[in-house]
Amino acid sequence: MSIFGANATEPEESSGGNELDGADGPTAVDEPADPDGPGTGGDPSDLDAEELVLGYPTAPEPVIDGESIAAEPGAVTALVGPNGSGKSTLLKGLANQIAPEDGSVLLDGRDVHSMDTKSLAKKLGLLSQESTSPDSITVEDLVYHGRYPHRGFFERTTDEDARAVERAIDLAGCGHLRDREVGSLSGGQKQLAWIAMVLAQDTDVLLLDEPTTFLDLHHQMEVMEIIETLRSESEVTVVVVLHDIEQAARLADRVVALKDGEVRARGPAEEVVTEELLTDVFRVDADVVDTDRGPRVTPIRARHEE
Amino acid sequence: MTGGETRTDGGSVAEGEGRTVGGESPARRPGEGNRLGWLFEQRLAAVIAGSLALVVVAGLVQVSFGTYSMTVGGAWRAVFDPAILLDPRWFLNFLLGEELMRAATGFQGELPRLARETLVVWNIRLPRVLVGVVVGMNLAVSGAIFQAVTRNELASPFILGVSSGAGLMILLTLVVFGGLSTFLPIVAALGGSVAFLVVYAIAWKNGTSPVRLVLAGVIVGTVFNSLQTGLFFFADDIGVVQSAIQWTTGSLTGTDWEQVRMALPWTLVAVTLSLAGSRQLNLLLLGEQTAKSLGMSIERVRFALSGVAVLAAAASIAVAGIVSFVGLIVPHVVRNLVGSDYKRVIVGCLFVGPALMVGADVGARLGMSVLTGADAQVPVGIVTGLVGGPYFLYLMRRQQNMGDL
Numbered sequence: 001m002s003i004f005g006a007n008a009t010e011p012e013e014s015s016g017g018n019e020l021d022g023a024d025g026p027t028a029v030d031e032p033a034d035p036d037g038p039g040t041g042g043d044p045s046d047l048d049a050e051e052l053v054l055g056y057p058t059a060p061e062p063v064i065d066g067e068s069i070a071a072e073p074g075a076v077t078a079l080v081g082p083n084g085s086g087k088s089t090l091l092k093g094l095a096n097q098i099a100p101e102d103g104s105v106l107l108d109g110r111d112v113h114s115m116d117t118k119s120l121a122k123k124l125g126l127l128s129q130e131s132t133s134p135d136s137i138t139v140e141d142l143v144y145h146g147r148y149p150h151r152g153f154f155e156r157t158t159d160e161d162a163r164a165v166e167r168a169i170d171l172a173g174c175g176h177l178r179d180r181e182v183g184s185l186s187g188g189q190k191q192l193a194w195i196a197m198v199l200a201q202d203t204d205v206l207l208l209d210e211p212t213t214f215l216d217l218h219h220q221m222e223v224m225e226i227i228e229t230l231r232s233e234s235e236v237t238v239v240v241v242l243h244d245i246e247q248a249a250r251l252a253d254r255v256v257a258l259k260d261g262e263v264r265a266r267g268p269a270e271e272v273v274t275e276e277l278l279t280d281v282f283r284v285d286a287d288v289v290d291t292d293r294g295p296r297v298t299p300i301r302a303r304h305e306e
Numbered sequence: 307m308t309g310g311e312t313r314t315d316g317g318s319v320a321e322g323e324g325r326t327v328g329g330e331s332p333a334r335r336p337g338e339g340n341r342l343g344w345l346f347e348q349r350l351a352a353v354i355a356g357s358l359a360l361v362v363v364a365g366l367v368q369v370s371f372g373t374y375s376m377t378v379g380g381a382w383r384a385v386f387d388p389a390i391l392l393d394p395r396w397f398l399n400f401l402l403g404e405e406l407m408r409a410a411t412g413f414q415g416e417l418p419r420l421a422r423e424t425l426v427v428w429n430i431r432l433p434r435v436l437v438g439v440v441v442g443m444n445l446a447v448s449g450a451i452f453q454a455v456t457r458n459e460l461a462s463p464f465i466l467g468v469s470s471g472a473g474l475m476i477l478l479t480l481v482v483f484g485g486l487s488t489f490l491p492i493v494a495a496l497g498g499s500v501a502f503l504v505v506y507a508i509a510w511k512n513g514t515s516p517v518r519l520v521l522a523g524v525i526v527g528t529v530f531n532s533l534q535t536g537l538f539f540f541a542d543d544i545g546v547v548q549s550a551i552q553w554t555t556g557s558l559t560g561t562d563w564e565q566v567r568m569a570l571p572w573t574l575v576a577v578t579l580s581l582a583g584s585r586q587l588n589l590l591l592l593g594e595q596t597a598k599s600l601g602m603s604i605e606r607v608r609f610a611l612s613g614v615a616v617l618a619a620a621a622s623i624a625v626a627g628i629v630s631f632v633g634l635i636v637p638h639v640v641r642n643l644v645g646s647d648y649k650r651v652i653v654g655c656l657f658v659g660p661a662l663m664v665g666a667d668v669g670a671r672l673g674m675s676v677l678t679g680a681d682a683q684v685p686v687g688i689v690t691g692l693v694g695g696p697y698f699l700y701l702m703r704r705q706q707n708m709g710d711l
Binding site for chain 2: 050057097117118119120121122125126128131132133135136137141142144145149153154160201202
């Protein structure tokens, strides 16, 4: 179901993808969805963090101290914020990569921390910021790894695996790279391959940690188009950490702005991305102009006060 | 091992060809009727063939030469002596031991007499070759697993304290508890396994990590090695010291069918498990985070795979002592030849490991008499080090990117 629920075969043609108004979706927290296993019903999944406290064993203070956040079902939520604001930590907490010190993350009403790792991985995928792989693995083999949670210990790949891999490669637009070795790819091509891998996982919820950072413009747009396709043609719930606030505004149905581990603003992009927010959260003076492609942000100067 | 085919990293043209020939096209892959298609991938097939050839040649040399000398033809005839090959009782006798053979077949009389040459080959020389094969397999597979689990290119079967634990127990048995020396193989294997558990316990702190494991291995290794070296001072005669050195450097001298019987069952278990675990190993290579987010219970898998690797290492220690370098170098050789897919790496190791081990044992058994005319053997561990070191150097100079882990 999920990612490929709709015909998501041609990412290039995906819906121009700029009007945010069309996509306000079923608003925020709702439906204490059926707590049974994956694959039931066609409803988009929701992911709720409640009073989440996240930290690292080495740090005395938690990075995220009691925040609640709800990813809008079937839509794209962007997390933005300056370096060290806790975006990635929050994302890892949502993905159960860090055990919460307090609070909980509920995926369709079930605590992710108490879920079996494989059944969680069937419903929730995470693309980490830095991914390593052996250089000599081919793109296709890498994408096949995305099927790991769907396979039993001794099971070989099934036709369903093959279909999921094909669709993922298609959607990520890396068919031409299929037989290349990952070590020979450029950074942008690598990122597409990794996105294909996490798409092959075929999850209801997809968490992406800075998928566009360090990519050239072309590949940034490729990645954004993939996310736009997911938004418009599938019911996947996407949470994406983005460095570029303009990208976030353009891409996301909802934007959550973090600073020092606190949520400072949340809501539709045009409400969140404002000059005040940029001053408050990012400590820059900036011009924000509404255009028909969403808000345009022109940073003017950094603020140096206290 | 098979000469010039070594692949360079990063996709040269020649390699691209290799990929297409052997590579699975998406359409074929899932439905492909034969599950073992990947085995016939060109490079892997070449590695297997080359290694087999080496084992056969080295094995032939081993059975032909020695104190009782015979012609190569005579040795061949002895190996294929129908008196043995066509008599399952002999096989059972060798593989299960005389008692089990009698129990299984109900045979009570005397086994038929064999020709003298057949006797020498089958009773003395061939089992040594087989022990070499088994030890080579175990060490290579064990090293390959540890290199993936610790994501460390310098990992060997002995990185997590196994060799130092085994070494310490060997010395303790020989020097202090002389009464236990009949159980030496088992005591050594147990010492290695216990040391591994100690390493794991030290490394554990809300889970482990590759670096913590390796560091804990260094800690345990340092302490145990000091104790082991200290014990040498309490050895009162040279015989004990020589025996200790033989065990701690690894030797196939005097190995017999009994050693084959001892190691074979564990080897089968370890090999099966490591083949079954190859997909997990592949996933571990993608890094802990990715493995975790794909739903792997990483601590459980890491411990289980390490356990398999320790089992393999222990089986080889029990029959041959601590043979160094094989487990470090063979996985590198194989990866350089067949790429990083662990299914292929493990299969490659099953062939290249024996090739190196049996080849090195030729030097260990016959080298001294060729060089000096003296009728003496050196521990095979010395030869694997002498052969492996320079070859490793050659690989290192040749490759931009050694490990590709």
